[in-house]
Amino acid sequence: MAFIWDLAMWFCLGAVMAVNAELRTDCRPDYMSLVWTDSRLQADPSLFRLGSCFPATISPREVAFSVTYDDCNFRRLVTGNELNYTNDLIYTSSPDSYVNPFSLPVVCSFERPKDWYPMTYDPEFSTYGVEDLVFQVGLMNADFTGPSESNVYPLGSMISVMAAVDQQDHQPLLLFLEECIASTTPDLHPGADLYPIITNKGCLVDSKVSRSKFEPREKLSEIHLSVQAFKFALGHEVFIHCTLVAWDPNGLDDTKKACHYNKDHGWELLDNPAYNGLCDCCESTCKSRKRRNLSEKHGLEKKAVVGPLTITA
Template sequence: MASSLHCVVLFWLVAFGLTAADTKLDCGPDYMTLVWTDSRSQADPSLFRLGSCLPTSFTPREVVFSVDLSDCNFRRLVSGNELNYTNDLFYTSSPDSYVLPFSLPVVCSYQRPKDWSPRVYDPVFSTYGVEDLVFHIDLMNADFSGPAESPVFPLGSMIPIMARVEQVTHQPLVVLLEECVAATTPDLQLAVDVYTIITNKGCLVDSKTSRSRFEQRLETSVIQLLLQAFKFGGAQEVYIHCTMVAWDPNGLDETKKACHYVKDHGWVLLDNPMYSSLCDCCDSTCRSRKARSPGAGNGLVQKAVIGPLTITDLA
């Protein structure tokens, strides 16, 4: 339990003209209280979210979150001698607002307990109902609010792809895209040539040479990918083959992650940019930890195909 540990608070708020906001964070043994105050009342307080949680209370000038660290999709990460509970403060904005949407990290950091060790899944996965997980991956419209109306995309445009896992009766899981490639056939084994999009256990390598990127999560069970449409030889039809993984959100490491490349910043970890060092292996080899890596037969891994897509010339 964190109650016996020394607490360190880390929170920063510098974006989109909100530097005048006063923010107070209190990290308790197993809870946290965040108070966001802006005397200039630039933002609509009802539009704030802490992870998956709505404000506990708010006034025109103040937003309060008083939540347990077991709620709101807090992520637990261990780095060295620190045990960190991390989340994101979201502001979703509104169409007529001049305050832009933003996302900022919230971190409560404790001394790592001497007897702490990573959680390992019980090999009897049916105990947790994991065998019944249902994965989905779909082409979406531009704002991810519904399915795409057409599988035809102009060269250079953005292709919205959303993967999710249904987990109504399961422990909270984070969905990741471990591998994605493009091919000209629905059967990858028959493909003569493939184009790598995501590889190395979650590295969006296409983002190094394009505008492709992961979108900020609103739920751990959903991941949104914006893929820049590319020309794949002279083929009229393209299929996207992906491997999806459902994993413990507290167990992210070099083999279970979502990383994309940001110009002038390098590799960035989607779920917590403060731990982007997990992405350092994206330019080399991200090694598996066999003792903790699940196999394809236990329901945590699912392969899927999207397509056919048609990429058209702009002219």
């Protein structure tokens, strides 16, 4: 297999220069290595991820990864005679940090093997537009590498839901699921039977009684949710009604968060466990602060519906 090594996509070059850093990649047929060097020690090395993977080594000025393409949620894409493995180097900053969160795409390109063909999907995703943002939400397969091929889930199995926002010309935004409620109808109305999944401004309350959880982020503009199939409306069509929020990564508080419950450690924050305190209000009420108007580009929200899906005994 022919391959191209030392290849990386330098997206958001201004963000890279802002932290005086260098990104180097070495693409091999079965694995790749990536090294991030920060000459001025402005970013916290422990907050880097390559897709879903933690660094192999960390030093005060360098972060290194060495992974195979089966790890870290790499995506495979065939374009013409090229087979591309794509992922994202993600930096999840803390709320009070002066280094903003960012995501850089990383690509390793090879000549496509003659006997290799990608899996094909015929997804049905819902798309919603607001201002200059485009939201998408849909059911995914178990490892979130493609849309689900079925909307029927045995009781106790995992339902994979992905939400994403195409930022287009907007400033970088972090995507949250502020609320998700299951219903037997595509429209919520008074008196409808409801099953709460996410409430209280991003608290995955279903995780207290099940294996439901937020999955590690691959991109700031996406969020992955695994929900354990529940008994609610067993055998009937179910629709999951969600509120998607795209928000300024530097404007986070206990009303803009993604929290799930760990049976051993209590409530945990998806994006930075060092700030698990933002989840404390999940046991009471997470109060909304006064919203800034949209002209301040602080964030936007959109209602979305996933389904129908059916849970079987």
